[in-house]
Amino acid sequence: MTTSRGRARLGLLVPFTNTNLEPDMTLMCPPGISVHAARLGGYDAERIPDESQMQGLGASDIDESLRLLMGVSPDIILYGCTSATLAHGPDFDRKLADRAKSVSGAETVTAAGALVSALRVLGAQRVGLASPYVPAINDMAVAFLAEAGIETVQRSEVTEPLSNEEQGAMTPDEVLAAGTRADHDDSDAVVLSCTDMRSVETVERLERALGKPVICSNQAMMFEALRHLGIDEPVAGFGMLLERPRT
DSSP: OOTTSSSEEEEEEEETTOOSHHHHHHHHOOTTEEEEEEEEOSSOTTSOOOHHHHHHHHHSOOHHHHHHHGGGOOSEEEEOOHHHHHTTOHHHHHHHHHHHHHHHSSEEEEHHHHHHHHHHHHTOOEEEEEOSSOHHHHHHHHHHHHHTTOEEEEEEOOSSOOOHHHHHHOOHHHHHHHHHHHOOTTOSEEEEOOTTSOOTTTHHHHHHHHTSOEEEHHHHHHHHHHHHHTOOOOOTTSOHHHHSOOO
């Protein structure tokens, strides 16, 4: 057995234009955990990923993608688009996770749900929010967090709408700048929302600069996955969240 497999399998449901989720999860995986992905459609790659596009992705049929993903018998499934369920709200997010679990038989974690769970673990009640989203989706993200009792005290937005490709092409330095703009004296943590933004490579640097926890979509999903799997060892290099006990 090599160190890259045999301990557990993560099954990812990935928007078909996303180029960063799979590399991020592989970077963060403890030894023996492998990553396996199936792609999701339901949106137009040539259009700006606005609220209607992301609502379309969230509402699209995932059964075929799940069926294909179950070919590798994953131990846990991660629904890898934050905005697709943010755009519908917390109740939709919970129902999507429940449906994926009922179809697959595997515990399912959503990116949006994982962000909320991570913030609760850290006891963060006020946050700064950074994302590559259009303002309407950021409004939905603020409302999503508010329903969980988390207040957004500052938000950092891109200056013009980004395409799917442009969101994924943001550099770690650009993500760092966005996260810095999201910080506020009253925030307990900073949230970097988007599974296709290169936040995982930025979290530790940003935490050192701000002196507070930074939570991003992919890191939060990894934390939840490891918690469900009962894997408690610290994962260094990707922020305070993954360095703390999970059980």
